[in-house]
Amino acid sequence: MAESTYYIDEDVGEDIDTRTGDESQPFKSLGFAVLTHGESHKFLARKSVTGEVPEGSDASARLEWKPAAKAALKKAVNYAKAQKKKAEKAQELEAQQAKVLADRTKVLDEAKKITLEEDKSLPAPVRIKLDETDAQKVTLGDGKEKKGTRVRVFGRVHRERRQKENMFITLRDGYGFMQVILQGQLAKTYDALTLTRETSMEILGELREVPEGAHAPNGRELHADYYKIHPGWQAAGGDDAITNRVSKDTEHATLLDLRHLTLRGETASKVLIVRDAVEWAFHVAYKELRFRKVSPPALVQTMVEGGATLFGLPYYNEEAFLTQSSQLYLETCLPSMGDVYCIEKSFRAEKSLTRRHLAEYTHVEAELDFVHFDDLLDHLENLMCRVLEVALEDPTIKQYVQDLNPEFQMPERPFKRMKYSEAIDWLVEHNIENEDGEPHKFGDDIAEAAERRMTDIINRPIFLTHFPTEIKAFYMLKDKEDPRVTESVDCLMPGVGEIVGGSMRIDQHEELMAAFKREGIDPTSYYWYTDQRKYGSSPHGGYGLGLERFLAWLCKQHTVRDTCLYPRYFGRCKP
Numbered sequence: 001m002a003e004s005t006y007y008i009d010e011d012v013g014e015d016i017d018t019r020t021g022d023e024s025q026p027f028k029s030l031g032f033a034v035l036t037h038g039e040s041h042k043f044l045a046r047k048s049v050t051g052e053v054p055e056g057s058d059a060s061a062r063l064e065w066k067p068a069a070k071a072a073l074k075k076a077v078n079y080a081k082a083q084k085k086k087a088e089k090a091q092e093l094e095a096q097q098a099k100v101l102a103d104r105t106k107v108l109d110e111a112k113k114i115t116l117e118e119d120k121s122l123p124a125p126v127r128i129k130l131d132e133t134d135a136q137k138v139t140l141g142d143g144k145e146k147k148g149t150r151v152r153v154f155g156r157v158h159r160e161r162r163q164k165e166n167m168f169i170t171l172r173d174g175y176g177f178m179q180v181i182l183q184g185q186l187a188k189t190y191d192a193l194t195l196t197r198e199t200s201m202e203i204l205g206e207l208r209e210v211p212e213g214a215h216a217p218n219g220r221e222l223h224a225d226y227y228k229i230h231p232g233w234q235a236a237g238g239d240d241a242i243t244n245r246v247s248k249d250t251e252h253a254t255l256l257d258l259r260h261l262t263l264r265g266e267t268a269s270k271v272l273i274v275r276d277a278v279e280w281a282f283h284v285a286y287k288e289l290r291f292r293k294v295s296p297p298a299l300v301q302t303m304v305e306g307g308a309t310l311f312g313l314p315y316y317n318e319e320a321f322l323t324q325s326s327q328l329y330l331e332t333c334l335p336s337m338g339d340v341y342c343i344e345k346s347f348r349a350e351k352s353l354t355r356r357h358l359a360e361y362t363h364v365e366a367e368l369d370f371v372h373f374d375d376l377l378d379h380l381e382n383l384m385c386r387v388l389e390v391a392l393e394d395p396t397i398k399q400y401v402q403d404l405n406p407e408f409q410m411p412e413r414p415f416k417r418m419k420y421s422e423a424i425d426w427l428v429e430h431n432i433e434n435e436d437g438e439p440h441k442f443g444d445d446i447a448e449a450a451e452r453r454m455t456d457i458i459n460r461p462i463f464l465t466h467f468p469t470e471i472k473a474f475y476m477l478k479d480k481e482d483p484r485v486t487e488s489v490d491c492l493m494p495g496v497g498e499i500v501g502g503s504m505r506i507d508q509h510e511e512l513m514a515a516f517k518r519e520g521i522d523p524t525s526y527y528w529y530t531d532q533r534k535y536g537s538s539p540h541g542g543y544g545l546g547l548e549r550f551l552a553w554l555c556k557q558h559t560v561r562d563t564c565l566y567p568r569y570f571g572r573c574k575p
């Protein structure tokens with residue numbers, strides 16, 4: 001190739017392919033000139049300066065073309081080499097990718113030709129849920145052949161993996177998980193090759209014991225002989241795949257926005273399944289104790305636990321609130337129904353963002369007639385333990401609690417009973433200060449942090465009793481022996497703190513009216529409540545247990561936001 005001359009002007013030159021590189025169209029860099037035209041040429045360079053020439057500098061010297069320095073040329077040659085290599089690599093990669101794509105398209109085109117047909121000569125399948133092991137429905141052979149019943153199952157793809165020619169799918173249906181194996185043609189269909197997590201499937205096949213040493217849910221696996229992904233059952237893939245929307249690294253707020261998807265995860269679903277069992281266990285335990293269930297209104301015109309946390313709403317031409325507690329209504333049922341309970345929503349306009357406060361929570365409340373304070377405490381302890389017993393009788397629930405809270409043990413009985421005044425002494429002895437940073441004193445409302453520290457250190461359920469009148473609700477009965485305090489109880493659990501609040505109720509009319517006056521509450525709208533003291537009063541008491549807090553303790557969840565379906569709290573009312 002004949003030697004040419006190329007010009008490089010570091011100021012006004014341009015590194016673009018359409019330039020010739022002669023004096024009228026110089027390049028900007030030597031590297032570009034060498035890269036595009038090779039090194040065996042003459043290169044003339046200059047640093048012309050447009051605009052203002054700095055004072056003292058010789059403008060004309062900058063306009064003179066000078067042969068490129070040797071070192072600069074060497075650098076430019078190396079640069080050109082590196083650039084060429086880079087370009088070659090990129091080309092190679094592109095070719096590889098194109099081949100992969102072409103191969104994949106070919107495989108998928110072939111796969112599209114495969115259609116599965118159910119073999120009607122096989123035994124008719126039995127429809128089962130994924131956890132069903134009922135011997136009548138499902139048999140797993142005689143141990144020798146290790147084969148079993150032909151079944152039909154429905155579920156969603158929880159996980160999938162390919163191993164050589166086979167596909168292993170973990171199917172999920174809310175009752176359990178099942179390992180499914182697709183072999184031969186079944187693993188080669190278009191549906192199998194493009195299978196995404198959460199896709200719904202109908203699968204037919206034979207249940208077999210897993211080979212020795214292998215593990216699968218319930219020790220079995222489904223050898224599919226036919227499956228179908230019905231129209232619309234495929235789950236989104238690519239960027240929209242569920243694994244790209246929720247993962248363990250996703251921020252908590254995003255997880256809450258996507259709660260409908262988070263619910264499909266193992267932790268959330270286990271917590272909610274335990275919740276179902278616990279709620280059912282409350283019904284069982286109450287029925288055993290002959291409590292009757294009632295359903296008080298959610299729309300009310302009276303408060304129970306102080307005006308600060310009332311949600312108000314327009315109610316036709318009047319004002320109404322969302323109920324804070326069904327207690328007062330439960331009390332009105334005692335004369336005709338005996339002991340009563342309810343499991344209803346309570347609402348609190350809490351402006352705090354703690355891990356144990358919700359704006360809407362499930363409140364398990366009960367009221368007991370003709371009892372004394374000790375009866376109330378005994379009942380509460382029996383009830384809580386019986387609920388745990390009933391819930392954990394179900395082996396699935398027991399397993400889920402074990403998975404979520406491996407250290408869980410049935411609470412030691414009797415529960416520790418501690419008076420408020422003893423707790424104050426305990427806090428002082430342990431140098432746990434009040435919210436003003438001072439040692440606790442009688443009359444202080446023990447704050448959440450202090451209460452939890454005390455409970456965590458004692459590390460067992462505590463019935464904290466006899467709170468001062470001033471820091472408790474208007475309806476609480478004063479202790480006859482010490483009128484400074486009430487016959488009240490909070491049940492505290494390690495890790496969470498207060499999960500139950502209860503008390504004996506004022507049963508004398510005058511005393512109740514005096515309490516309304518003391519608290520500055522107009523008793524007029526409470527006529528239906530105060531009338532109870534006019535028409536055959538009785539010593540009675542009751543309590544409210546926060547279901548989400550009970551579950552946070554049982555399932556060892558950091559926050560009550562994770563123990564309800566769609567949490568509502570300060571700043572969140574969706575989805």
Ligand code: 4AD
Pocket residue numbers: 304305324325326327348350356357358359361363365366498499500501502503542543544545546547548549560
């Ligand atoms: O102590 P509290 O406010 O008591 C009452 O409402 C009584 N009237 C109940 C009764 O005697 N029938 O609430 C009782 C329990 C608390 O111990 C706590 O577990 C739960 O209800 N709770 C909350 N749970 C979640 N979020 C909130 N904002 C809660 N407020 C109370």
